[in-house]
Amino acid sequence: MSHRIFNFSAGPAMLPTEALEKSAAALLDFQGKGFGIAEVSHRGKEFEGVLEEATVLCKKLLDVGESHDVVFLQGGATQLFTTIPMNFLSGTADYLVSGEWSKKAAGAAKDLGKVNVVASTEASNFDHSAPQSEWKLTDGADYFHVCTNETVHGHRLPTWPKHPNLIVDASSEFMSRPHPIGDCALVYGGAQKNLGPSGLVLAIVRKDLYPRQKKVPSKLWSFKDQAENKSMINTPPTFGVYILLEVFRWLDAKGGLTAMEQINEQKAKLIYDAVDNSNGFYTGTVTVKEQRSRMNVTYRLPSEELTDEFVKTAAKQGMVGLKGYRTVGGIRASIYNAMPVEGCQALASFMTDFAGKKG
Numbered sequence: 001m002s003h004r005i006f007n008f009s010a011g012p013a014m015l016p017t018e019a020l021e022k023s024a025a026a027l028l029d030f031q032g033k034g035f036g037i038a039e040v041s042h043r044g045k046e047f048e049g050v051l052e053e054a055t056v057l058c059k060k061l062l063d064v065g066e067s068h069d070v071v072f073l074q075g076g077a078t079q080l081f082t083t084i085p086m087n088f089l090s091g092t093a094d095y096l097v098s099g100e101w102s103k104k105a106a107g108a109a110k111d112l113g114k115v116n117v118v119a120s121t122e123a124s125n126f127d128h129s130a131p132q133s134e135w136k137l138t139d140g141a142d143y144f145h146v147c148t149n150e151t152v153h154g155h156r157l158p159t160w161p162k163h164p165n166l167i168v169d170a171s172s173e174f175m176s177r178p179h180p181i182g183d184c185a186l187v188y189g190g191a192q193k194n195l196g197p198s199g200l201v202l203a204i205v206r207k208d209l210y211p212r213q214k215k216v217p218s219k220l221w222s223f224k225d226q227a228e229n230k231s232m233i234n235t236p237p238t239f240g241v242y243i244l245l246e247v248f249r250w251l252d253a254k255g256g257l258t259a260m261e262q263i264n265e266q267k268a269k270l271i272y273d274a275v276d277n278s279n280g281f282y283t284g285t286v287t288v289k290e291q292r293s294r295m296n297v298t299y300r301l302p303s304e305e306l307t308d309e310f311v312k313t314a315a316k317q318g319m320v321g322l323k324g325y326r327t328v329g330g331i332r333a334s335i336y337n338a339m340p341v342e343g344c345q346a347l348a349s350f351m352t353d354f355a356g357k358k359g
Contacts, residue, residue, distance in 0.1 A: 004017060005318040005319065005320055006318060006319045006320070006339065006340075006342075006343035006346060006347070007320055007321050007339075008319060008320065008321040008322050008332075008333045008334050008335065008339070008343075008347070009320070009321030009334060010151055010172070010193065010296060010321070010325070010332060010334040011151070011171075011172070011190070011192045011193035011198070011334070012192040012197065012198045013192065013193055013194070013321075013334055013336050013338070014336060014338040014339055015196065015197075015243070015247065015338050016246075016247060016250045016337070016338045017338075018246075018250055019243065019246035019247045019249070019250045019338075020243075020246075022246050022249075023239075023242060023243045023246050026242060026246075027239065030046060031046075033046070037050070037238065037239060037242045038238060038239040038242075040238070042232055042235050042236055042238050043232070047238055047241075050238075050241060050242050050245055051072070051230065051231070051236075051241060053245060054070075054072070054241060054244060054245040054248060055070045057245070057248040057249065057252060058070050058202070058204075058248060060252065060256075061175060061248060061251055061252060061256055061257055062175070062179060062181045062204065062257075063178070063181070063182070064181045064182055064204060065182070067182065067206055067207060067208075068181065068182070068204050068205060068206050068207065069204070069205045069207060069223075069227040070202070070203075070204055071202075071203040071204075071205055071223065071226050071227050071231050072200065072201070072202060072203075072231040072236055072237075072241050072244070073200070073201040073202075073203055073226065073231065073236075074199060074200065074201070074234075074236065074237055075190075075199070075201055076190040076192070076198070076199070076201060077101065077169055077171045077188065077189060077190040077201065078104070078108075079201065080169070080188045080190075080201055080203065081101075081104070081105035081108050081109070081145070081169060082108045083216070083221045083223075084109075084143075084145070084167060084186065084188075085108065085109040085112040085113055086112060086214070086216050086217075086221055087209075087213045087214060087216060087221070087222065087223055088142055088143055088167075088209065088212060088213060088214070089109060089112055089113035089114075089115075089142055089143075089214075090113070090142055090212075090214060091113075091114065091140070091141070091142055092113075092114045092115070092116055092138050092140075092141050092142065093109055093113065093114070093115055093116070093141055093142045093143050093144075093145060094115075094116050094118050094137055094138050094141040094143070094144040094145065095109065095115055095116070095117055095118065095144075095145045095146075096117075096118050096119055096129070096130070096135065096144070096145070096146045096147075096161075097117050097119070097120040097121075097122065098119075098120075098121055098126060098128075098129035098130065098146075098147060098150055098153075098155070098157075099121075099126040099129075099147060099150030099151075099152055099153045099155070100126070100150065100151075100152040100153065100325070100327065101147050101150060101151065101152070101169060101171070102145070102146065102147040102150065102169070103120075103122065105145060105147065105169060106145070109145070116136070116137075116138045116141070118135040118136050118137050118138075118144070119134045119135050119136065124287070125153075125328070126150065126152075126153040126155075127153065127155075127285060127286060127287045128155055128286060128287050128288040128291055129150070129155055129156075129157060129288075129291055132161065137163075141165070142165065142212075143163075143165040143166070143167045143185060143186075144161070144163040144165060144166050144167065145167045145168075145169070146160075146161060146166070146167075146168055146169070147168075147169040147171075148160055148168055148169070148170050148173060149170070149171075149172045149173035149293050149295055149296070150172075150293070150296075151171070151172040151193065151293075151295070151296050151325075151334070152296075152325040152327070152328060152332075153285065153286070153298065153328065154284075154285055154286050154292065154293045154296045154297060154298030154332065155286045155288070155291040155292060155293055156173060156291060156292070156293045156294070156295070157291070158290055158291060160179065160180055160183075160184070162183060164185075165185040165209075166183065166184045166185055167184070167185055167186045167187075167188075168184055168186070168187045168188070169188060169189065170187050170188070170189045171188075171189035171190045171193050171194075172189075172193040172194060172293075172295050172296060172334075172336075173194065173293075173294070173295050174187075174189040174191075174193070174194050174195055174202065175194060175195060175251060175257055175260070175337065176194055176257075176260060176261065176264050176294065176295055176336065176337055177257055177258075177260065177261035177264065177294070178257045178258055178261065179257070181204055184204070184206070185205075185206045185209055186203065186204065186205050186206065186209065186223075187203070187204045188201060188202065188203040188204070189201065189202055191240065191244060193295075193334075193336060194295065194336040194337055194338075195244055195247055196240055196243045196244040196247055197237075197239075197240045197243055199237050199240055200237050200240040200241065200244065202244070203223070205223050205227060207227075209223070210223070210224040210227075219233050220233055220234065251337070260337055261294075263337075263341065264294045264295070264335070264337070265294060266341060266344075267294075267335050267339065267341055267343075267344040268292070268293075268294040268297060268335060268344075270341075270344040270345055270347075270348040271297045271333055271335070271344055271347060271348050271351070272284070272292060272297065273348065274347075274348040274351040274352055275297075275299050275351075277352075278351070278352070278355045278359070279355075279359065281301070281302065281355040281358070281359040282299045282300070282301060282331075282351065282355065283299060283300045284298070284299050285298040285299060285300060285328075285330060286298065294335075295334060295335060295336055296332055296333070296334050296335075297332070297333040297334075297335065298324065298328075298330060298331065298332045298333075299330060299331050300329075300330040300331065301330070301331065304329070306358055307329070307330065307331065309358075310322070310331065310354055311323050311331070313350075313354065314347070314350055317346075317350060318346075319343070319346060319347055319350065321334065322347075333347060
């Protein structure tokens with residue numbers, strides 16, 4: 001394409017141009033075979049090769065071995081945080097409620113069993129995540145669920161907690177930095193934020209969970225059965241998995257997750273510096289700076305009128321998707337792996353110029 005704008009949408013979100021171009025070519029003609037990758041049988045050798053390479057590359061990028069399965073599922077994170085308690089909540093499960101999505105996850109689990117909210121920052125509108133010193137964990141909990149990056153509110157857990165059965169919703173920061181997957185029981189994420197298209201979920205499941213799994217209404221909701229059937233109890237989202245493979249290839253060529261973390265730190269700093277150096281024109285919504293997300297930068301302007309003008313003016317300059325989540329307002333710039341440094345430079349420059357004119 002001759003022109004691509006900077007898309008700051010929180011998801012479905014910007015994908016690497018290189019991965020999109022290669023996926024588009026494969027959609028029309030896969031490996032010169034005269035048919036596209038979306039036209040092949042999910043049980044044929046062509047898709048088997050895609051699935052195998054995607055699994056191998058995923059494990060390489062995450063530095064995880066045979067202790068865990070890689071599962072490609074249909075749906076989104078909402079489906080996962082509903083099926084997780086269906087599989088593993090027998091007694092009590094602990095939940096850290098730090099934002100919109102972890103609150104919804106805890107709510108879904110309460111419909112299926114006993115939930116202990118170890119801490120919540122809802123009273124302060126989720127402007128931070130409660131420190132570990134405030135958590136009230138349950139001895140012998142079935143699992144401890146956290147959302148490590150709260151997409152709506154713009155904060156993250158700088159370090160993932162340690163727990164013998166840690167379950168992580170990593171949707172909006174998956175593969176944006178190295179993750180301690182080997183220390184986790186289950187890590188999952190909707191692909192549409194940082195990895196691929198909507199309708200696909202990546203889950204990394206520790207195999208020793210399977211003996212503890214409860215009977216579920218259908219094998220479709222069973223992590224054990226999905227893993228044993230190589231994510232193909234029913235027809236998987238084949239083209240979505242192929243795009244995911246191209247993103248994995250792109251990440252690997254970039255130097256892996258350590259390299260991506262360095263780039264993402266640079267990108268986030270550009271925008272946070274524009275907030276912090278605005279003499280109060282922009283106000284960050286996260287009260288604990290150490291918790292500021294590197295994926296979703298959230299801030300406010302002095303008025304709703306200025307916020308609306310900011311969004312509309314930015315769009316005219318090729319920067320879209322900046323409006324904050326519907327329940328919180330303000331501005332949210334989502335700068336996932338695919339957002340180039342140039343996009344953050346452009347936004348930071350626009351922010352400084354806009355504040356100079358309107359402040």
